[in-house]
Amino acid sequence: MNGNSARGDWLLLIIFAAVVLTAPFTLSYIGAGYPDLLQKFAIFGIFAIGFNILFGLTGYLSFGHAAFLGVGSYASVWMFKLFTMNVIPAVLFSVTIAGIFALMIGFVSLRRSGIYFSIITLAFAQMSYNLAYSVLSPITNGETGLQVRHLAPTDRGPDYVLKLVDEDLRWIDQAFGVVEDGIPITNLFGIKMSGFEGFYFCAVLLIIGFFISIRISRSNFGMMLRAIKSNQNRLNYTGINTRPYLLAAFVISGMYAGLAGSLLAVTDPLAGAERMQWTASGEVVLMTITGGAGTLIGPVLGATIIKYFENIFSAINEGILQNLFSFMPEGLMDIFVAVVGMFVGKGWHLTLGLLFMVIVIFLPGGLMEGVRRIGNLFRRSSKSAAPQPSSQAAE
Amino acid sequence: MENVVLHVNDVVKTFGGLHALSDIDLAVREGETHAIIGPNGAGKSTLLNVCIGRLEPDSGVVVFDGEILTGKKPHEINQLGVARIFQTPEVFLDLTVLENVMVPALAKRDGAFKMNAYWPISREKNLRGEVEALLEDMGLADQANQVASTMSRGDKRRLELAMGLIQKPRLLLLDEPTAGMARHDTNATIDLLKKIKASGMTKVIIEHDMHVVFSLADRISVLARGKIIAQGTPDEIKNDPKVKEAYLGEEQV
Numbered sequence: 001m002n003g004n005s006a007r008g009d010w011l012l013l014i015i016f017a018a019v020v021l022t023a024p025f026t027l028s029y030i031g032a033g034y035p036d037l038l039q040k041f042a043i044f045g046i047f048a049i050g051f052n053i054l055f056g057l058t059g060y061l062s063f064g065h066a067a068f069l070g071v072g073s074y075a076s077v078w079m080f081k082l083f084t085m086n087v088i089p090a091v092l093f094s095v096t097i098a099g100i101f102a103l104m105i106g107f108v109s110l111r112r113s114g115i116y117f118s119i120i121t122l123a124f125a126q127m128s129y130n131l132a133y134s135v136l137s138p139i140t141n142g143e144t145g146l147q148v149r150h151l152a153p154t155d156r157g158p159d160y161v162l163k164l165v166d167e168d169l170r171w172i173d174q175a176f177g178v179v180e181d182g183i184p185i186t187n188l189f190g191i192k193m194s195g196f197e198g199f200y201f202c203a204v205l206l207i208i209g210f211f212i213s214i215r216i217s218r219s220n221f222g223m224m225l226r227a228i229k230s231n232q233n234r235l236n237y238t239g240i241n242t243r244p245y246l247l248a249a250f251v252i253s254g255m256y257a258g259l260a261g262s263l264l265a266v267t268d269p270l271a272g273a274e275r276m277q278w279t280a281s282g283e284v285v286l287m288t289i290t291g292g293a294g295t296l297i298g299p300v301l302g303a304t305i306i307k308y309f310e311n312i313f314s315a316i317n318e319g320i321l322q323n324l325f326s327f328m329p330e331g332l333m334d335i336f337v338a339v340v341g342m343f344v345g346k347g348w349h350l351t352l353g354l355l356f357m358v359i360v361i362f363l364p365g366g367l368m369e370g371v372r373r374i375g376n377l378f379r380r381s382s383k384s385a386a387p388q389p390s391s392q393a394a395e
Numbered sequence: 396m397e398n399v400v401l402h403v404n405d406v407v408k409t410f411g412g413l414h415a416l417s418d419i420d421l422a423v424r425e426g427e428t429h430a431i432i433g434p435n436g437a438g439k440s441t442l443l444n445v446c447i448g449r450l451e452p453d454s455g456v457v458v459f460d461g462e463i464l465t466g467k468k469p470h471e472i473n474q475l476g477v478a479r480i481f482q483t484p485e486v487f488l489d490l491t492v493l494e495n496v497m498v499p500a501l502a503k504r505d506g507a508f509k510m511n512a513y514w515p516i517s518r519e520k521n522l523r524g525e526v527e528a529l530l531e532d533m534g535l536a537d538q539a540n541q542v543a544s545t546m547s548r549g550d551k552r553r554l555e556l557a558m559g560l561i562q563k564p565r566l567l568l569l570d571e572p573t574a575g576m577a578r579h580d581t582n583a584t585i586d587l588l589k590k591i592k593a594s595g596m597t598k599v600i601i602e603h604d605m606h607v608v609f610s611l612a613d614r615i616s617v618l619a620r621g622k623i624i625a626q627g628t629p630d631e632i633k634n635d636p637k638v639k640e641a642y643l644g645e646e647q648v
Contacts, residue, residue: 005517215515219513220501220505220511220519221512223494223497223498223501224501226489226490226494229489230490231485231487234485236469236470236473237479237485238499238502238558239473239478239499239502239503239562240498240502240508241508244508244510248512
């Protein structure tokens, strides 16, 4: 059984990698084959995978994970501004900073469980959001957001006041004599990190992140996390100190969020406080639950579907609807356009809300539960319908 | 004088105005099976809860092998070698039977915390072999890969017992190990506990069923209204008039 499950995991990883890497071609059939959206799929997939390590395995519902996303973005943009437009140092720095940040927040908030834990994490995230907006403006550039800018002039006199939020230094790039023409684009040793190249960079990190999450959930550590979700009290009487396990899970998921935030900055080098708002924290909860909390693929699936809806449904406007219903008589068409119009365009949240309700009511285990049920259905029907060629079915 | 492993020293515990435990003094000797009996509400479970750190006594201390347990955290008490079997089976319902026993086995081997997030649990071949052997002994081998929530209540109790035994604790506290079991299950559990007894593990058993108590216990303490009213061998207890009055009389043994 062990050998099989290990082989199954490798197979899962290979299929996952294949699906992710071919996404630009396959998803173009549903109108999602363009890099901006694909990057979002990958980035929020990473975010949700990390969130699932905490929420899916331990059952601790953090409502403040967007704080780590935001911290990751700011950290990356600062790396771009101060050192280099190469993305590797930025990514590493963001993950580290988000990890340290998560260690501090987790240390405090994990003193409580259940709803109290959720509220404390929410409070921390809102604090971070408000700090980024106001007090920390010298670091975050407040409302405007932090951006990559032009280089500061090299012949700065003694009276020159350097404002780092508006002017960049890029010491490493300058030391290597990189010539900048306008505001530079992030790069990976010369490969521009925009468009499909940007997507593939995110995709590789998504696959690595997915691999790590498989390893974690199959490990001793992962089993302890599932035991925490199942019966934390009993685990304490079994001789396990649950606090460090929870803190480790919290920090790991915070680092995933930091990575996602960093990649947001890599693909579009600016960071704003709104990334830390509670709606952003809520979004990753929706993604994970929609796809299936505690499953491996569920979070990525949920992230993809929600980002797809956000981009595709919100892009449908009245004109498109009128075209769609143009075969109807005029009065009827107007009614249809008005009714359907509530669910698309700016009203796409309504569709998302309905989708979420339907999933939670009928598939409490998320979309992955639906996939499993369909799989069971097929297995049962193939067993009862064709009992004879069992040697074939076994393959 | 035999070696005293667990010493409950003048423990007092009140809930509001109710004296759940008043001046409990109890010594459990190495290797013995010590039964605590008493009518409902006598304070038996409270006493166990004080021992494992679930409840803090108002005064007095519990000493285990020279270490004061009072004030220690539950996981620290377990790591000292004190395991507890709960009255209502408290197993990890979402984990498989095998995993349920792997968790305490890892706690015993690796201590209260060990970060091992990369290598899969399936690499723990030795530990897994140990766990499978125990499950075989307990008659749970064919359910090993089943999720614990699908088990019957009696099987859950046996699983709970396995979770305690895998740690080979120096002191095992059992809270009514046969409550709610059918007669043949009870007998099977008695046989199992006798086997454990032969291995020399020190046990404290809280039990209602006199059949269980008299077939297992080396010594018995009788608890009534938060006080120990008698202590001695099963024969002494059987013939103690105070005990008859307080407890056995009601049950017509």
